[in-house]
Amino acid sequence: MTELHSAVNPPTSRRRYSAQFKSDAVQACLAPGAVIAHVARQLGINYKMLGHWVNRHRRQLAQDKPAFVLWSPSEREPIPDQALSSPPQMHREPIRVSCSRGNQQVRIEWPVSDGQQCAEFLREWLR
DSSP: OHHHHHHHSOOSOOOOOOHHHHHHHHHHHHSTTOOHHHHHHHHTSOHHHHHHHHHHHHHHHHHHSOSSOOOOOOTTSOOOHHHHSOOOOOOOOOEEEEEEETTEEEEEEEOGGGHHHHHHHHHHHHO
8 A cells, every 4th residue: 555655656656867968968959869758768758857958948048049139330341422412323133023803913023213112002902
């Protein structure tokens, strides 16, 4: 009866893993073609726990990456006056757009110089 009781109520102490062990395990899971369950089996740990470590790692990476990168020119790299003036008039390809909506199709060519008007037309058409 004692054996049955111990099987039903396993010991309450938990195994603790070092940060280095967790990091190595996560890196093994991130290798191309790696399967979390296989890595967990090789390490002798529960695959769900390893999956939690991998998810935590991915969330941390997502938080560490900025949503955008702000760039400003350094003082050592002045912007040439030519870059601030309007670009030279060259032969440019027109804006070409093909789209369909339901059974309607539209193909337009619009001059690059009137890009804003093209955007307004498309916005109105897509409403």
